[in-house]
Amino acid sequence: MRIDTLMAERTEPLFSFEFFPPKTEEGEKNLMEAIEALRDLDPAFVSVTYGAGGSTRDKTLEVVDRIQKEYGLDAMAHFTCVAATTDELRGTLDRLSELGVENVLALRGDAPDGGDWTPTDGGLTYSSQLVELINAEYPQFAIGAACFPETHINATSPEDDLKHLGEKVRAGTDMLVTQLFFDNAYYFDFVKRARAEGIDVPIVPGVLPITNIAQLTRITSLCGAAIPEGLKAELDARADDPEAVHQFGVAYATLQCAELLAGGAPGIHFYTLNRSPATRAILSALRLHRPWETA
Numbered sequence: 001m002r003i004d005t006l007m008a009e010r011t012e013p014l015f016s017f018e019f020f021p022p023k024t025e026e027g028e029k030n031l032m033e034a035i036e037a038l039r040d041l042d043p044a045f046v047s048v049t050y051g052a053g054g055s056t057r058d059k060t061l062e063v064v065d066r067i068q069k070e071y072g073l074d075a076m077a078h079f080t081c082v083a084a085t086t087d088e089l090r091g092t093l094d095r096l097s098e099l100g101v102e103n104v105l106a107l108r109g110d111a112p113d114g115g116d117w118t119p120t121d122g123g124l125t126y127s128s129q130l131v132e133l134i135n136a137e138y139p140q141f142a143i144g145a146a147c148f149p150e151t152h153i154n155a156t157s158p159e160d161d162l163k164h165l166g167e168k169v170r171a172g173t174d175m176l177v178t179q180l181f182f183d184n185a186y187y188f189d190f191v192k193r194a195r196a197e198g199i200d201v202p203i204v205p206g207v208l209p210i211t212n213i214a215q216l217t218r219i220t221s222l223c224g225a226a227i228p229e230g231l232k233a234e235l236d237a238r239a240d241d242p243e244a245v246h247q248f249g250v251a252y253a254t255l256q257c258a259e260l261l262a263g264g265a266p267g268i269h270f271y272t273l274n275r276s277p278a279t280r281a282i283l284s285a286l287r288l289h290r291p292w293e294t295a
Contacts, residue, residue, distance in 0.1 A: 001074050001102065002102045002103060002141075002142040003044070003045055003074075003076065003102075003103045003142045003144060003174065003175055004142040004174035004175065005142070006044050006045070006074075007174070007175055007202045007266065010044075010266070010267075012292065013261055013265065013266060013267040013268065013292050014044035014045075014204075014266065014267035015041070015043055015044060015267055015268055015269075015270070015283055015286075016043050016044050016045045016046060016047065016076075016204070016267065016268075016269045016270070017038055017043050017046045017047075017269075017270050017272050017279060018046070018047045018048075018049065018206075018269060018270065018271050018272060019031060019034070019035070019046060019047070019048050019049070019063070019272060019274055020048070020049040020273075020274060021048060021049070021059035021060050021062075021063050022059075022274070027274070030274055030275070031063070031274045033276070034272060034274050034275055034276040035067060035071055035073075036071070037276035037277075037280060038272070038276050038279060038280065039071050039072075039073060041279075041280065041283050041284070043073065044074070044267065045073070045074040045075065045076050045103060046067060046073050046074070046075055046076070047075070047076040047077070047078060047105055047144075047177075047269075048060050048063045048064050048067070048075060048076070048077055048078060049078045050077075050078040050079060050080050050107070050109065057092065060077055060078065061077065061092075061095060061096065061099065064077045064096075064099065064101055065099045065101075068099070068100060068101070074102070074103065075101060075103070076101075076103035076104065076105050076144060077096055077101055077103070077104055077105070078104075078105045078107060079092065079093075079096075079104045079105060079106055079107065079130070080107045080108060080109025080110075080130075081107075081108050081109055081119065081120070081123055081124040081125070081126075081127065081129070081130050082108075082109035082110070082120070083120055083123075084120060084123055085120060085121070085122035085123050086122060086123055086124060086133070087122070088123075089123070089124070089130070089133065090133075090137070093134065093137075093138050093141070096141075097138065097140060097141075101141075102140065102141060102142060103141065103142045103143075103144065104134060104141045104142070104143055104144070105143075105144040105145065105146070105177065106127055106130045106131045106134060106143055106144070106145050106173070107127055107130075107145070107146055108126060108127040108130070126164070126167075126168075127145060127146075127168055128164065128167045128168040128171045129171075131143055131145060131168055131171040131172050131173050132171040132172060134172065135171060135172025136172075142174045142175075143172055143173050143174050144173070144174065144175050144176065144177055145165075145168050145169070145173040145175075145176055145177075146176070146177060146178070146179065147165055147176045147177070147178050147179070147190070147194070147203065148161060148178065148179045148190075149178050149179065149181050149186035149187050149189070149190035149205075150179070150181055150186050150224060150225060150226060153223065153224040158193075162193060162194065162197050162199075163197075165194065165197075165199060166197050166198060166199055169199050169201055173201060174201060175201050175202045175203075175204065176199075176201055176202065176203045176204065177204045177206050177269045178190070178203065178204065178205050178206045178269075179206060179223055179225065180206050180207065180208040180219070180223065180225055180271055181205070181206075181225050181226075182225065182226070182227055182228055182231055182252075182256070183226065183228050184205075184256060184259050184260055184263070186226075187205050187260060187265070188263055190203075191203050202266045202267075203265075203266070204265070204266055204267050204268070204269050205260050205265050205268060205269065206268075206269045206270075206271055207253055207256060207257055207260075207268055207269070207270055207271065208253075208270075208271040208273075209249050209250055209253040209270070209271075209278035209279060209282060210235070210245070210248075210249030210252060210253065211245070211246045211249050211250075211273075211275070211278050212242070212245065212246075213235055213239060213245055215273070216235075231252065234248060234252075235248070235249075246278070249278065250278050250281050250282060253278070253282050254281075254282045254285050254286065257282060257286055257291075258286060258289070258291040259291075261286065261291045261292040262291040262292060262294045268283075268286075270282070270283070
């Protein structure tokens with residue numbers, strides 16, 4: 001089902017999971033085990049990422065197709081402007097349509113070498129242009145896009161970042177998913193500023209359950225998300241005990257999600273990192289206690 005339809009018809013928060021295409025047979029086994037374990041939680045949809053430089057394009061389509069056909073879940077394919085001409089972008093959209101995919105997360109994408117991003121000759125420069133292309137030529141797709149409560153790392157200012165987001169939404173975006181964050185004040189302030197800018201589509205917070213300190217450090221160094229001092233101190237106190245880190249991370253994410261839902265968030269998008277235990281525990285607790293009913 002189209003995600004914009006799901007959002008419009010929802011009577012309770014919607015929960016979704018993000019996966020990435022595996023690079024090895026062991027990774028593929030872990031991914032399928034995670035999907036199998038999380039399917040019983042009845043997610044509204046799952047998304048599959050697109051590697052830097054479009055490096056996993058074919059694998060992304062393969063995983064999306066498998067998720068829909070073998071597991072009966074609605075899938076959203078990440079889709080970027082990187083390393084593709086406009087005609088090549090249309091070719092990938094044609095393939096997604098042939099696979100029966102109805103949802104696309106339109107992104108500019110990152111440079112394959114981690115350096116400065118530059119557009120491909122004959123391609124697109126901004127994610128708003130990608131949204132415009134999909135909206136104009138592929139009306140069968142619901143379009144999601146990314147947003148950044150702590151401001152995109154390449155933006156010149158929060159105001160400029162929000163201006164570009166408004167352009168992306170007006171081009172045809174149906175819903176937004178945020179970059180991960182660990183201080184809910186960023187999300188609530190961002191939503192308030194976005195609404196004042198006239199951005200009225202659903203803004204779904206993206207949450208990463210912390211299960212590994214080294215992994216957390218690597219991810220935040222790439223995306224620029226801040227780790228609150230109190231959270232950092234608690235993680236440092238458990239640095240020599242990986243299981244304690246995992247347990248604390250699940251507890252922290254559960255409380256974070258509960259506060260977001262009680263504050264009116266339309267759902268939670270979990271960055272699963274292709275693992276199921278943390279997300280299963282958090283979502284099960286949320287559905288048991290239903291914090292959104294206090295909103």
